[in-house]
Amino acid sequence: MNTNFEPKIVGILCNWCSYTGADLAGISRIKYPANIKIVRVMCTGRVDPTFVLKAFQQGADGVLVSGCHPGDCHYVDGNVKAMRRAPLVTELLKQMGIEEERFKLVWVSASEGEKFAKIVEDMVSDLKKLGPLVPVGGAVKHA
């Protein structure tokens, strides 16, 4: 196993809880790995599974979607929609040979900076064990 492997994680975080939670982790100077690149969306209900597939297509080793705890979504039930999609995304990815550890949906509130840091840390260590996601290779032959 290549021990120098640094996984690339795309984090898609809702504006109201999780992005603020990640911000809190920063403000509180909690250390966590810099492997995650964060995209802010208004709500996890906005996370079209296309975003997740596109991240993997373009070379992400993992995708983390994070939103408000169920019941706390600022749009009432956007996160319930995300909750319904996530396991189906996982199933689809597994069939495409992408391990379930590579895609996660989690709940992080604005006050859970520490929890956020821990989630990223765990995901990085899981992905290091898995190794890089093999690129699809030979995608478009002409062009």
Added chain:
Amino acid sequence: MPKINLAVYWTAACGGCDVAILDTQEKILQVGELANIVLWPLATDGKYADLDKFKSGDIDVCLFHGSIRLSEQEAMARLLREKSKVLIAFGACAAFGGIPGLANFHRREEIFHRAYHETPSTSNPNGIIPETQVRVPEGTLTLPEFYDQVYSLDQIVPVDYYLPGCPPPVHLIEAAIDAIATGELPPKGSVIAGDKSLCHECPREKQEKKVQGFKRPHEVMVDPNRCLLEQGIICNGPSTRSGCGARCTTVNMPCRGCFGPAPEVLDPGAKLVSSTASIMDANDEASVAEMIGTVVDPAGLFYRFGLPSSMLQKKRQGGKVS
């Protein structure tokens, strides 16, 4: 008006597209009046060498069906692209990879192992696997290379038009013939079909969608009037391009997406995850998990006709699947 040169060719396909052309009935006579058929393996005798006498661009229109899996198919795709002014990806296989594209769930080695060792009908005591070259006393025999994945035609060569469907329906083939006859061709890159999702032309009644679980079509008595999704039958209509006339859903069969993704849909699987999830009557993780368990083979279902042209294209090697 001088006759145009028309070529019809197939690669990894079932031949249904050829039959669909013949299904145009008397319209096929118009094709005869309109065109010299310079190549059509199903209907006429033709050899590779016949193509060599054409200069590049000598063939006016080529209807190409089938996806690309073999080096020989790739060579023919390149040759016909060079010789043809207009190359039409005809049918779901050429346009999106089609049913043969489902092989992208497996690697070449797995397919060979299954086909040449495992299937009950195989007797192969010496474990022979096809090679691209084999030496025999008389010389060297060759076979085309079997690629590690299936490609849609436009992943190999640029394509001018797409005529989707498995097979394309007669009314769209006729529309294409008329467009060629009158020279009124749509802008390059057009898909000769509808520009909405199938749901727009599906006559079924649509109401509130909330289901308790999913069933496969053979497990239920289908209500002939109500939206199939509302009956818990997964239908690919929401993400599929219109234009077929809802020929499956009007006979109680769910759409399987042979018209390819609707406009603006980048990945039909991703969209179908959304549409399927959105109708589940489940609000906590446990009941969601239970309901998802009733979706059999989601990737095979959502990418039935278009795995090679989907975002992920094929199963990643080394990925473990539980």
